[in-house]
Amino acid sequence: MFRKYRNFLRGISVNRIGQVGVTLTTTAFAGFLFFEFLRLIGVLDNAYIGLITYMLFPAMFVAGLALMPLAWYRYRKQRKKSTRELLIERFDGEDIREGFFGSRVFLVILVLTMVNVLFLAGAGFRTMKFMDEAKFCGTACHSVMGPEWTAYQQSPHSRVKCVECHVGQGVDAVVSAKLNGLRQMALAMLSDYERPIPTPVHQLRPSRETCERCHWPDKFYGNRMVTLTRYDMDRNSTARYTTLQLKIDTGHTAGRGGIHWHVASDNEVRYASVDDKREEILWVDWRQQDGTYKRFENTRLKSKVNEGDYTRIRTMDCVDCHNRVTHVYEDPETAVDDRITRGLVDRSLPFLKREMLAAISDDYPSDEAGLQGIRNHLFGFYRSLDAVQGARMSDQIENAVLVAQDIYKRNIHHHMRIDWNTYPNHLGHQHDGGCFRCHNPNMRDKEGNMIRNGCTLCHSILAYNEANRFQYLYEPDKKNPNYKMHLFLRDEFLNSEQGTLKTR
Known part of the structure; x- marks a missing residue:
């Protein structure tokens, strides 16, 4: 069998082009099988080896197959003979004699064609699987994606594959993502890319297709207790506690809207920003029950609002607040x-x-x-x-x-070019961004009413930089200068909890 295959290869290696095609195809086929075997037994586990196995070898194989008919075409033109005459010259009479199932040459071509189809199908499947692995995304273009890979590995979503959010579901999404990936890979090879990577990523799939496969807003109920521990700059690095009762409800169960009211199925909030960074908001529209929109405009940016100086209108979704949910850069x-x-x-x-x-x-x-x-x-x-x-x-x-x-x-x-201030996190309002992009005194409607921005709108405060985690639940000291604030925060929490319990 091997002798017949060797004779067949010699027969189709009619010129330099054919010889190159045979060499490429044979080398790629053998190399792919060898590297895949090493992967299966655990010897090789590297993104760069994967690039060779699943991208270089299949490309070599296809290129070699394409060169073979090209070589035969040029050989026919040079010799000015028919295909049958050339076959008689290149092969033995036994090989081209027609039998019940055709000649031996025909059978060899048929068998090799089937092998090629199976090989390309298997290689294509493995290539797609390889390109869907997080390790490929993070390490194949290490100079570009190294920071994102580092942040991803230590994020709450480190067990979620990159493609779950960056590609999404469906053939259209896969094809679009792979074509965009080829373009980005070419730019990376040419070192023609922006530093740092600009955000937000416009190719990211809509959160309705990605985030909400696991995090369904309508299933966010009630409250969630969070204690943040901070340390003073003194000699002992004294611990201070901030305890918050986060109101994460969408408004369906507690009778009032919580944080996730913004993305509840019954609500729609849309806005326009100064630029793609979405850090300065020009106006916010809130859909009313009758289908009309109530607009709050940023009075500080009134000139830009009047000029219509904004990129595009965007409907608010998960990533407008959770913008660094996976690639988390810390303060x-x-x-x-x-x-x-x-x-x-x-x-x-x-x-x-x-x-x-x-x-x-x-x-x-x-x-x-x-x-x-x-x-x-x-x-x-x-x-x-x-x-x-x-x-x-x-x-x-x-x-x-x-x-x-x-x-x-x-x-x-x-x-x-990534430092401490490159990628701001809009979750919360530790600094000037986050919630305060919209919830600030500058956002007002036609009547002059502003978007609510009270401290207890989204969370009850049980302690704020205090030595005790639940300082404000204790009876406040009337001599304390913050007595009224403590009393208000305690009563607000108790009333809020009572209202929540009544709806359950």
Whole structure:
């Protein structure tokens, strides 16, 4: 059998083009099987090997198949003979003699064609599976996607494949995504891409098709208790607690709208922004029960509203607030607080919070300089504070250095021009963005009424930077200057809970 196949290859290798085609096809076929075998036994597990196996080899195989008929066509033109005459010259008489099922050459071509079809189908299936893997998305174009891959691996959605959100369901979505991916891969090879990657990503599938496959807004009920732990900049890094009762309801069960009222099926909120960043909102429309819209315009940006200086109208969905739900870049202070809370560093180190924050927040020229600068800063500070204590606690200091460096490596990527302020997170309102983009005194309707922005609109406050997690539930001290605020917040929480219980 092998001798017949070898004779057939010699017969179709009529010129240089045919020889190249045979070489490409045979090499790609053997290479694909060999690399796939190594993958199955666990020897190879690398995105770059996958690029060779599932993209290079199939491309070589198809190119080789295309060259073979081209070579035969040119050979016929050069010899000026019919196909039968050329077959007689290239093959033995036994090979071209017609039998009951055709000649041997015909049968070999038929068998090889079936093998080629099966091979291409299998390779195509494996290629699609490979391109759907998160490791391919994150590591195949490492220089571009390295920061996103790093953030993704430590996100709440690290077990959700990239394609679940970036591709979606259906043939149209897959074809569109793969064509766009080929374009992006070509741009990456030419180093012709923006740094940092611009957001929001316009190719992202609508949240109704992605987020709501797992997170159905109508099923968000009641409230959710959250305690945020922050640490002071003092010597002991004293813990302070903020406890919030988040009102996450859509409004169907509690009789009032909570945070997810904005995306409830009965409601529609649309808005226009100054630019694609969606950080400055020009106006907000809220659909009324009669189908009309009530508009709130940003009085601070009145000139731009009148000029119609906005990109496009957008209907509010999940990602308008949860814009960094997977590729989460941390705020430096929040990152340090989180590591202390999780017990990853020893809080007995003097001024731990202050010095870790100062070390990672400094302006370094490169990633390597940043890591070394963090080490120099922390060791230098503790040696200058108390050389004896610094030597005694060297292990704790070394651990603090490693944790601070890990924070830095996760969030700062100089080659992609990503720093602490590159990607703001709109969830909540820790800084000026988030909820306050719309819920601010500048957003007013024709009658001058503004969008509600009270502190207890979306959450009850049980403690705010207090030593006790539930400080405001205790009887307030009348001598305390914040007595009235404590009393109001306690009563608001109790009344809110009572109203929620009545609807259940």
